[in-house]
């Protein structure tokens with residue numbers, strides 16, 4: 001169990017800006033460069049302008065030089081697990097492979113492990129472009 005990744009996601013959650021939903025989320029990526037990149041959700045008074053924790057972490061990874069997601073953890077402050085939303089699944093898939101592992105965590109640690117292929121089956125891929 002990647003405890004360090006869970007702890008990084010939980011630490012990142014403290015930076016969430018979620019005054020509207022009051023649903024802080026943290027995400028942590030272990031990238032192909034061996035580094036861990038983190039993110040939190042950042043909401044906005046104009047509600048559709050806010051975004052999820054996962055794209056914050058992906059943006060940090062890209063700007064830090066990471067190219068691929070090796071594994072990723074997501075945790076929410078509320079007790080329920082936080083499966084990435086549909087849009088985030090597509091964003092994660094951009095930098096993942098079918099076997100990339102995504103860990104859904106609660107405050108006790110990793111509770112569910114999914115592969116990218118399980119998280120986003122029948123995904124839109126480059127082959128789909130023809």
Ligand SMILES: O=c1ccn([C@H]2C[C@H](O)[C@@H](CO)O2)c(=O)[nH]1
Pocket residue numbers: 018021023024025040041042043050051052053054074082083084085088
């Ligand atoms: O996978 C998810 C799902 C939701 N949220 C955020 C969006 C919003 O700020 C709050 C409530 O939906 O949770 C994430 O950060 N990641």
Ligand SMILES: [Zn+2]
Pocket residue numbers: 052053054084085086087088089
């Ligand atoms: Zn999302």
